[in-house]
Amino acid sequence: MRNKKLLELLNSINAKKTEVIDLSNEGKIEEAKAAKEELKNLQEQFDLLKDVIDPDGDGQLSEPQAQGAVPVQKKDSTSEFANAARSGFKNVTMTEGSPADGGYTVPEDIQTKVNEYRSAKKSLIDLVDVENVTKPKGSRTFKKRSQQTGFVKVGEGKKIGAKTTPQFERMSYEISKYAGYLPVTNELLSDSDTNITGTLISWLGDESRVTRNNIILDTVKTQKKQAITGLDDIKKILNVTLGQAFKSTSKITTNDDGLQWLDTLKNSKDEYLLQPDPANPMQLRICAGATIIPVFIVPNEDMPSDVSTEGHRKVPFIIGDLKEGVKFFDRNLMSIMTSEIAAIGDLNAFEEDLTIFRAIEREDCKIKDSAAFVYAEFDLADLTVKASKA
The missing domain is CATH 1.10.287 (Helix Hairpins)
Incomplete structure (x- = not known):
């Protein structure tokens, strides 16, 4: 039975x-x-x-x-994805996607592995406010920041005066396509399922990570740049410009050049100011008097310093709360196509026995609250000038 x-x-x-x-x-x-x-x-x-x-x-x-x-x-997602890649993603069911773009929509379980790979390296996406969306365009409503004035004293039997009503603003988004390609040898496609899938996942994950970093940095750079010449300027940004509304949730985000400068700062007792957080030794923080601020380091390759024609090296410092400052709209839809005959520049897939993979993902990024962070630059030439005067 x-x-x-x-x-x-x-x-x-x-x-x-x-x-x-x-x-x-x-x-x-x-x-x-x-x-x-x-x-x-x-x-x-x-x-x-x-x-x-x-x-x-x-x-x-x-x-x-x-x-x-x-x-x-x-289902064995690794084998299924590898077999789909071998067939050029033909004769496979598209789970979602835009018919106009064509392509094979990366399955959810494979995309999860892509996300895991993407998060394994330095990514700015975890610092900003991310919203998954399903529509190519739309808008969101936010309450404007305003100074509260409190209630006013009213005499017995007197009229109560009107108070300022909350003000709102709208943020519109429009998803854009970002794409890239990867040529692989056809020998790879005859390799094991794990090798094929691992190669494509690492490519998709790393390209996606760098793409999102670039989008976020381009958005942040729309803020007016503020020059800083030392730690006191950073403290003023935290204490005055950002104020108590954001200081407790702020971070310093910089690159390897910024790390090198911060790592040389000392107090009057000749103690370094950049220290690991005792609760999380992998997290660095600046401890300067009453100011204790986490530091997030991005490699120079992903967040390069600006080198001018005069040879000045200006190091980027994003100071503040990017969760409140930047909104990232993620359509969470990645598609991939292949070609065995495409020619791109000097690359000819047919002649070189290659298969070219093209991937597309969709997202947008906007400033959410410009008062929540400051985009600053530190000119390393100032260190040379100070050293020459010492």
Whole structure:
């Protein structure tokens, strides 16, 4: 009886699979999605009963299976993605995406691995406010920052005066496409599933990370630059420009050049001001009197200093709360295509026996609150001048 129940579920699963395929082929996408959810529930029920009824079994039912019934195998995302890549992402079902762009939408489980890889390196995305969106354009409403004036004294029987009402502002976004390509040898495509998938995930993840860093930095740089000449200027930005509204949640974000300068600062006791946080030794912070501020370091390659024609090296310092300052709209939709005949510059896929992968992702970035951070620059030439005067 137990095996009979499993057989009935198995037959229901296969019937539901056929239904999903038929609905999809007929273009009834919403109905196909609903049927897919039913299929998922049936599969979970089958797996649950199988674990209880036959926990030590080899996956085979002792009773004869119903005619045409095929056990449903768990998906191996690595193999599926590798096989799709080998076929040039042809003859595979697109899960989402824009028909105008074409391409194979990277599956959710593979995109999760891309996100994990992207987060493993220095990324500014964790510092800003990220919102996942499903529409190519839209707008959001925010309450404007305003100075509260408090209630006023009113005499007995006198009229209460009107107070200033809250003011609001709207932020509009419009998703843009960002794309790049990767040529790979066809020998790689004949390699193991793990190698193929790992290569593509590392490429997608790293390119996506750098792309997002660039988008965020370009947005931050729309702020008016403020020159700083030393630590006192940074403290003034924190204490006065940002004030108590943002000081407690602020960070200093700079590059390797900025780290080198901060790492040389000492107090009157000849103690270095840049120290690891005792609660989190991997987190650096500046400890200068009453000011204790976390420091986030981005490699020069991702956040380069500005080298002028006069040879001045100006180091970027983003000081403040980027969660409140910058809004990143992520459509969370990455698609990928391949070509064996494309020619890009001196690169000819057909002649060189290559396959060129092209990836597209979609996002936008806006200033959310310009009062929440300051984009500053420190000219390293000032150090030379001070040293020559010492």
